[in-house]
Amino acid sequence: MLTTLSPEPAPRDDDAQQPTDVSGTAMRRQPGQLEAAVLTVVWAARAPVSTGDIQQELGGGLAHSTIATTLARLIGKGHVERVRIRRVWMYHPTRRREEYAAAQMLASLEQAGDPEAALGHFAAALPLRQARLLSMMLEAAATDTSGTADTSGTADTSGATDTPGTGGPGEE
CATH class of the missing domain: 1.10.1220 (Arc Repressor Mutant)
Structure with missing residues (x-):
């Protein structure tokens, strides 16, 4: 009887940078940790950066699709914008x-x-x-x-309001 062995699956790229516990088991990142790392790279760049640029800056251990998904989330939250330069999507921050x-x-x-x-x-x-x-x-x-709300030149610092019927300033 002939038995064929299937090759072991290759380790995933995004597992390479995954933190591990004492036993060597991969641990999940804290919420927002990857977004913060990607934003740090985008802020540090003086010009728009590509997904590959970010991947390389973060050490290359993360899959291209992981970076792309993270960037899509950051776009959805309004933190990053993308522009097409030639045939590549490039990313830049929307705020400091x-x-x-x-x-x-x-x-x-x-x-x-x-x-x-x-x-x-x-x-x-x-x-x-x-x-x-x-x-x-x-x-x-x-x-x-x-200064914009008080046109009389004297600001009321008493904390009282001019709401009619409340006995505030201007009420008799």
Whole structure:
């Protein structure tokens, strides 16, 4: 009787860079980890980059289709745009890293069960220098918005509102 052996499947490219646990078993990446790595490459580039460029920069262990899928997700989220240059799709960021970080902070705040408490914890965890900077920025933002809303030249800092029937300023 003749027995034929089938060859073992070749290791997948995307398993090469996959983190492993102590036993050598492949572990899944944390949510958003690959997107963050791809965005880091796109932000670092001075010109639009191709999927192959990103693949090479990340070490080449990820499949081309994995990078392409990640880029499609980033396009869907509005973080990356693609342009066709000659016959190749090239990718560039739609916003700077700092703008992305700010959007992530706002999204996290919206997802918190108690946004005010989350904001309090965030403020308490800031180093003094950053807390002072944030305070100055908030004051400047409040001045900008109150300056456009108050045309009398005197801003109301009492926190009271001019809502009719509430006994606020202007009510008799």
